[in-house]
Amino acid sequence: MALPPALAAALTTAISGLPARDLTAAAKGLSARYREQRGSFLRGAADVTAYAAFRLPATYAATMAALSQVRAAEPDLRPTSLLDLGAGPGTGAWAACAVWPEIQHITFIERDPHMLALGKELAAAAPSFALRDATWRPTDITGDWQVEPADLVIAAYTLGELPPEQQPGFPEKLWRHALQTGVIIEPGTPQGWRVVEEASRALATLGAHIVAPAPIAWDCLAGRDDWLHFAARVARTRLHRSVKGADLSYEDEKFSYVAGSRLPAQQIAARVIRRPQIRSGHIRLTVCTPEGVREIVVTRTHREAFRRAKDLRWGDAIGPEEAEVFGLPSTSDQTGSDPRHRRD
Numbered sequence: 001m002a003l004p005p006a007l008a009a010a011l012t013t014a015i016s017g018l019p020a021r022d023l024t025a026a027a028k029g030l031s032a033r034y035r036e037q038r039g040s041f042l043r044g045a046a047d048v049t050a051y052a053a054f055r056l057p058a059t060y061a062a063t064m065a066a067l068s069q070v071r072a073a074e075p076d077l078r079p080t081s082l083l084d085l086g087a088g089p090g091t092g093a094w095a096a097c098a099v100w101p102e103i104q105h106i107t108f109i110e111r112d113p114h115m116l117a118l119g120k121e122l123a124a125a126a127p128s129f130a131l132r133d134a135t136w137r138p139t140d141i142t143g144d145w146q147v148e149p150a151d152l153v154i155a156a157y158t159l160g161e162l163p164p165e166q167q168p169g170f171p172e173k174l175w176r177h178a179l180q181t182g183v184i185i186e187p188g189t190p191q192g193w194r195v196v197e198e199a200s201r202a203l204a205t206l207g208a209h210i211v212a213p214a215p216i217a218w219d220c221l222a223g224r225d226d227w228l229h230f231a232a233r234v235a236r237t238r239l240h241r242s243v244k245g246a247d248l249s250y251e252d253e254k255f256s257y258v259a260g261s262r263l264p265a266q267q268i269a270a271r272v273i274r275r276p277q278i279r280s281g282h283i284r285l286t287v288c289t290p291e292g293v294r295e296i297v298v299t300r301t302h303r304e305a306f307r308r309a310k311d312l313r314w315g316d317a318i319g320p321e322e323a324e325v326f327g328l329p330s331t332s333d334q335t336g337s338d339p340r341h342r343r344d
């Protein structure tokens, strides 16, 4: 997945302000602290530039992929306002505007002044009026804050950065500001998934319909030593390769996410939770279903299923109308909300 040309160009300009040696040193420090995944890893202006150079393309790709899944899960969602919590350089809003060009009003909440400055600089180059005209609020989201609610609220790679004691209260703050849908995205690691899983339960308890990646009632990983995650392919820049000592021209950014909505979920029969294994005579799919994880092997002899399986990507949903083709149970109750909050 490539960055929008305007963002890529603005990023190149922003990065060019820092000498290559300083950028590489800052990126290496960031990378090490990011792997530790504990607390804030930004320590000044150089870190912010390195974050933009080194992490922004990956968080953009992951956010695009997650929001694209949300759009497919919630086709009636047509957000005109967006709130981006822990916005960093505004990455999430760039992705949201690509997924929903109808977004007209954006509010960014970010506590780091260097991030705010960089975000404003990048947004000034955006073709989208909403990005250029966005409101930037220098605010600490762990404090007591209140802004105008928005149709869509996103928090990408933010929740896991908050101090552990602040994390349980965050879904409520996000949900309170969501007129329609709230999306939380975290790294696709066991720890990132644990954060997302906790947040999913909290959102469902608040009355949200969990519209993606799967209804909360499925709990498809129960009893498994596994975590629900997806991946977005990102082109590696020269900086990436030198920092990571890697030769490959791309990497897969793994992410976990949850989307909670005030509207009921679009029904699904399953979601593909691993990259499909395509072999000459068969395709192996690993899917999350209401009855747990299922491995489906589709052979060429099942022509209809094989044709469909060839198009399926990691993260795609299988609709109820396709359940039979894949030998999946047809699902009945798919509201995705916490059973304690259903009216039936």
Ligand SMILES: C[S@@+](CC[C@H](N)C(=O)[O-])C[C@H]1O[C@@H](n2cnc3c(N)ncnc32)[C@H](O)[C@@H]1O
Binding pocket: 040, 042, 056, 059, 060, 063, 085, 086, 087, 088, 089, 090, 091, 092, 109, 110, 111, 112, 115, 139, 140, 141, 142, 155, 156, 157, 158, 161, 162
């Ligand atoms: C990993 S970055 C993610 C940025 C952006 N959402 C993205 O996907 O690229 C996390 C951001 O959250 C911000 N952040 C962390 N704790 C915060 C807090 N308590 N209040 C506001 N922003 C916070 C950090 O300054 C940083 O910009």
